[in-house]
Amino acid sequence: MVGPDFSERLANLLSADGGRLAEAWVERVSTSLRNRMSTVELDRELRELYDALVEALRRGAGGVHDENFSEVRALLTEISRNRARQGFTPGETAVSVFALKEVLEPGLTSGSSADIGAYLRLSRLLDEFGLFTMEAYSQTREEIISAQAEQLLELSTPVVKIWDGVIAVPLVGTLDSARTQVVMEKLLQALVDTGSEQAIIDITGVPAVDTQVAQHLLKTIVAARLMGAECTVSGIRPQIAQTIVALGIEFGDIVTKASLADALRHALGRTGASVVAKAGERR
Amino acid sequence: MSERVPVLRIGDVLLVSIQMDLEDQTVMDLQEDLAERIVATGARGVVIDITAVEIVDSFVGRMLATTASISRMLDAETVVVGMRPAVAITLVELGLSLGGVRTALDLEKGLAILRRRSGLPDADPA
Structure with missing residues (x-):
């Protein structure tokens, strides 16, 4: 934490020669980024x-999560996001923030011991800022990843009607509980909407079946049965058949077919x- | 005194259409009424329509299974029709697969099943 007198001193230190310090900072950062970013933009940002x-320090801000630092935080988040988008590593972004320390160093030789104390506080503050950009970076990444996962979920589970009273769900990709839940809901809703009594779950595109996936499949089939529809599982590849038997999974009286064509013939029957x-x- | 679910007769089929939230007492009353009506009318089939049921618990799930067993004892096949997806998922999550209960998507398909069972022609005679 930076005490009120320290923050005042810091604000004075930084604003006394503000223009020159900021310029030095910009120069240093632009060298560290090897001119991959336009100096004008960098200059504006920094x-x-x-x-x-300086403004926040003047108002007597403490740590990075202090209320007075809200604007600084917003700026840091924006910088972090922009840099991430431009392909800079989070490390490079953090180093840009740390560069301000180096800029201030030369001024210390002439400074009093109080100034050095203030500098140390500022250095700690800048460390926090660096970490903050890191956090903002990973948070942005998390958001992007979860948004993509959601899109993928919607993309990959179409339910198609292939005949009067017959619907099919071609499953592609790894099945986890979240996806199976979506598949289950979509399939059951489609049964109601189309009034179909036959459903085919095609697992040709599922790379591996383990006990959990099988459990999910069984649940879906039982739920469909509860609603009065019959499910056929198709597209079981030789290796998967072997795995299922080796794992000791019982499909019971559930109809399984090797190919979608066989399943369709069965469903039509x-x-x-x-x-x-x-x-x-x-022909 | 709780509400009672009406048991309607269509030919030799009894129709139970549940249009309310099921309380434990309602369910008990229904089982009693249904057993009596099967004996009184000599019905060969029972259709339980749960299209309007949005919430189920394990008690209701078990009730469906026991009702089916009771009816079978009295030589009447039970078909549960119109189960909503959410209800089906709930029952599966509760571990109730209603092994002995026949199900159908809607009332029409349920009646068709019963007709096939009793060896009557598939189409409606009317």
């Missing part, structure tokens, strides 16, 4: 941050339709 910092090749029209 000067804004510098002014906000259950709905009372049959596929007949016309004589003379065989």
Whole structure:
């Protein structure tokens, strides 16, 4: 924490030669980023941050989570996000913040011991800022990742009607509980919407089946059965059949077929339709 | 005195359409009424329509299973129709798979099942 007198002293130190210090800071950062960013932009960003910092110190701000630092925090978050978007590593962003310490160092030789004390406090504060940019960076990443996961969830679970009274869900990718939940809900809703009594769950695109995935599948099938529909599992590849048996998973009386075509034929048979090749029209 | 669920007769099928929130006492009364009506009318089939039921608990789930067992004892096949997806998911999560209960998507399909069972023609005679 920076005491009120310290923050006052710091504010004076920083504002006394503000223009030159900020300029030195910009120069140093732009060298460390090897001119991958335009100096004009960098100058605007850092000067804004510098002014906000001085202003906050003048108002007697303590730690980085202090109320008076809200503007500084907002600026740091923005910088962190922009840099992340431009492809800079979070380390580089943090180093940009730390660079201000180096800029202040030369001024210390002539300063009093109180100034050195203030500098040490500021250094601690800047450490916190650096960590803050790191946090902001990872938070942004988290947000992007969770948004993408959500999109993926919606993309990858279509329920299609393939015949009157027959719907199919082609599953692609790894199944986890969240996805299975979505699949389950969509499938059951589709049963109601289309009035279908037959559902085919095609797992051709599922790379691996473990006990958990099988458990999810079984749950879905039982739920469909409770609603009065029958499920067929299709697209079971040889290795997966072996795994399922090796794991000792019992599919019980659930109909399983090797291919979607077989499952469709079975489902059509259950709905009372049959596929007949016309004589003379065989290809 | 709680509300009672009406048991309606259509030919040799009894129709129970549940249009209210199920309380334990309602469920007990229903089981009693239904058993009596099956005996009195000699019904061969029972359709329990739960389209309007949005919330179930394990008690209601078990009730569906026991009602089906009771009806079967009295030689009447039970079909539960119109279960909502959310209800089905809940029952599965509760570990109730209602093994002995026949289910159908809607009332029409439920009646068709019963007709097939009793060997009557599939189409409506009317």
